[in-house]
Amino acid sequence: MKPELLSKVGRYEFLSEPFHCDFDSRLFMGHLGNHLLNAADFHSNDRGYGMNELMPRHRTWVLSRLAIEMNEMPKSYDKFFVETWVENAMKYFTARDFKICGKVQASESSSDADGDSSEEKVYGYGKSVWAMIDTETRQPVDIFSINDGLIREYIETEKECPIAASSRVKMGKEAKLVRSIDTYYNDVDMNGHINSVKYIEHILDLFDIDYFKSHFLQRFEIAYVAESHQGDRLNFYMEETNDAEYCIKITKTCKNNAEEVEVVRSKAKFVKK
Numbered sequence: 534m535k536p537e538l539l540s541k542v543g544r545y546e547f548l549s550e551p552f553h554c555d556f557d558s559r560l561f562m563g564h565l566g567n568h569l570l571n572a573a574d575f576h577s578n579d580r581g582y583g584m585n586e587l588m589p590r591h592r593t594w595v596l597s598r599l600a601i602e603m604n605e606m607p608k609s610y611d612k613f614f615v616e617t618w619v620e621n622a623m624k625y626f627t628a629r630d631f632k633i634c635g636k637v638q639a640s641e642s643s644s645d646a647d648g649d650s651s652e653e654k655v656y657g658y659g660k661s662v663w664a665m666i667d668t669e670t671r672q673p674v675d676i677f678s679i680n681d682g683l684i685r686e687y688i689e690t691e692k693e694c695p696i697a698a699s700s701r702v703k704m705g706k707e708a709k710l711v712r713s714i715d716t717y718y719n720d721v722d723m724n725g726h727i728n729s730v731k732y733i734e735h736i737l738d739l740f741d742i743d744y745f746k747s748h749f750l751q752r753f754e755i756a757y758v759a760e761s762h763q764g765d766r767l768n769f770y771m772e773e774t775n776d777a778e779y780c781i782k783i784t785k786t787c788k789n790n791a792e793e794v795e796v797v798r799s800k801a802k803f804v805k806k
Contacts, residue, residue, distance in 0.1 A: 538580075538686055538687070539579060539580055539687075541618055541619070541687050541688070541689040541692075542616055542617070542618040542689060542692060543572065543575060543576035543579065543616065543617050543618070544614050544615075544616045545571070545572045545575055545576075545614065545615050545616075545617075546612060546613070546614055547568045547571075547572075547612070547613055547614070547615060548610070548611075548612055548613075549607040549608060549609055549610060549611040549612075549613065550609070550610075551609040551610065554608070554609040555745065556742060556745075556746075557745075557746075558608050558609040559605075559606040559607070559608060559609075560606045560607045560608075560609075560611075561734075561737075562601070562606070562733060562737060562750055562753060563730050563731075563733045563734040563737070565601065565603075565606065565607075565633070566599070566601070566729070566730045566733050567730050568615055569599075569601070569615060569617070569631050569633075569659050569661070570596070570729070570730070571615075572615040572616075572617045572631065573594075573617055573629055573631075573661070573663075576617050576618075577594070580683070580684075580687055581679075581680050581683050582676075582679050582680060582683055582684045586679060586680065587665070587679065590679075591667060591668045591669050592665055592666070592667060592668065592674055592679070593665070593666060593668050593724055594663050594664070594665055595663065595664050595665075595666055595724070595757070596661060596662075596663055596729045596757060597626065597661075597662040597663060597664050597756070597757055598660075598661060598662040598698075598699040598754075598755070598756045598757070599659065599660075599661045599662075599699070599729075599754070599755050600659065600660045600661070600696065600697070600698060600699040600752070600753070600754045600755075601631075601657065601658075601659045601752070601753050601754075602657050602658055602659070602696040602697075602751065602752045602753075603633070603656055603657030603750070603751060603752075604655065604656060604657055605656055605657075605749075606656065607633075607635065607656060611635060612635060612636075613633060613634065613635035613656060614633070614634050614635060615631055615632070615633055616631065616632040616634065617629060617630065617631050617632075618630055618687075618689040618692055619684060619687050619688050619689060620660075620688070620689065620690065620694070621688060621690075622676060622677075622684050622685060622688055623676070624675050624676060624677065625664055625665070625673045625674075625675070625676065626662055626663065626664050626676075627662070627663050627664075627665075627676055627684065628660070628661070628662055628663075628698075629660075629661045629662075629663060630658070630659065630660055630661075630692070630694035631658060631659035631660070631661070631694070632655065632658055632659075632694065633655070633656040633657050633658065633659070634653055634654060634655045634656060635653075635654050635656065636652065636653065636654060637652040637653070637654045638654075657696075658694050658695065658696045659694075659696075660694060660696060660697075660698045660699065662698075662699070665679075668724070671760075696752075699754045699755075699756060700754070700800075701756075702754065702756060702780050702781075702782075702798040702799065702800050703780070704770065704772065704780055704782050704798070705772055705774070705780075707772045708770040708771060708772040708780070708782060709770060709771065709772065710768060710769070710770055711739055711769050711770070711771045712739060712768075712769045713766055713767065713768045713769070714735065714766070714767050714769075715764075715766055715767075716761065716762070716763050716764060716765050716766070716767060717763060718763065719731075720763060721762070721763045725762065726760040726761060726762055727760070727761045727762065727763075727765070727767075727796075729755075729757065732755060732757075732783065732797050732799070733753070733755060733799075735767065735769070735783075736755075736769070736781050736783075736797075736799050736801065737750070737801070739769060739771060739781070740801075744803075746806075747805060747806055748777060748803040748804065748805055748806060749803060749804050749805075749806055750801060750802075750803055751802050751803060751804045752800075752801075752802040753799070753800070753801050753802075754799060754800040754801075755797060755798070755799040756797065756798045756799070757796070757797055758795050758796055758797060758798060759785075759794060759795065759796045760796070761785040761796045764787070764788055765785040765786065765787055765788075766785065766786045766787075767783050767784070767785055767796070768783065768784045768785070768786065768793060769781060769782075769783055770782040770783075770784070777802065777803040777804065777805065778800070778801070778802045778803070779800070779801045779802075779803075780798070780799070780800050781797075781798070781799040781800070781801065782795060782797070782798050782799075783795070783796050783797040783798075783799075784796060
């Protein structure tokens with residue numbers, strides 16, 4: 534007898550904690566990325582194809598691409614929700630979408646006598662692509678091999694996620710080396726390589742605080758090309774391709790090999806405040 538299926542869409546509450554917010558009391562993009570990944574983990578675990586199921590089999594999910602497009606970032610102490618669902622699944626890749634939303638505050642909208650508002654506020658959306666790999670061989674694994682392809686039962690095609698998926702980031706000849714950094718203990722995740730969100734934080738650190746005072750990060754894309762590990766040196770190349778739109782490439786150099794290997798491509802689109 535098959536277990537009863539849960540809703541295809543998961544909804545998880547988070548708090549925009551003040552020490553996760555910037556000078557403007559807005560949630561850092563990196564911490565938002567962490568919340569999206571946590572929601573994906575909760576959703577997949579609850580439905581039988583998450584890390585609890587994968588780790589004993591020496592399998593893991595790895596993030597391949599992520600695009601986040603925001604109308605605004607949650608403010609400090611805001612409670613907000615991340616909704617997530619699987620849009621599509623193929624043998625080696627699956628597409629997962631996100632909606633970041635919350636309640637409209639009384640100061641922003643009409644409310645009842647108790648100051649409560651039932652209106653929904655949409656902060657933004659996200660789109661991602663994931664692969665499943667064998668943790669020992671690092672090779673792709675058939676996603677449908679887990680629990681007789683249970684993930685197929687949770688594909689949601691009707692819920693809207695009205696942003697573009699990640700596009701291929703094209704780097705031109707004008708890209709310049711703007712920074713090189715070493716990697717340390719705090720950069721490494723449970724899979725033993727540099728954490729996906731750490732790349733986001735390092736990329737956004739290429740822009741100084743004055744730039745963020747006058748610009749809002751409207752859209753951020755990142756594609757993970759190869760793994761890097763603690764001790765690798767990361768090199769950041771950047772070029773401005775349009776007004777307030779930047780393409781970034783990250784390469785690594787290893788202790789025993791000075792040859793540069795590309796690990797990440799990213800695009801950041803800002804708008805003036």
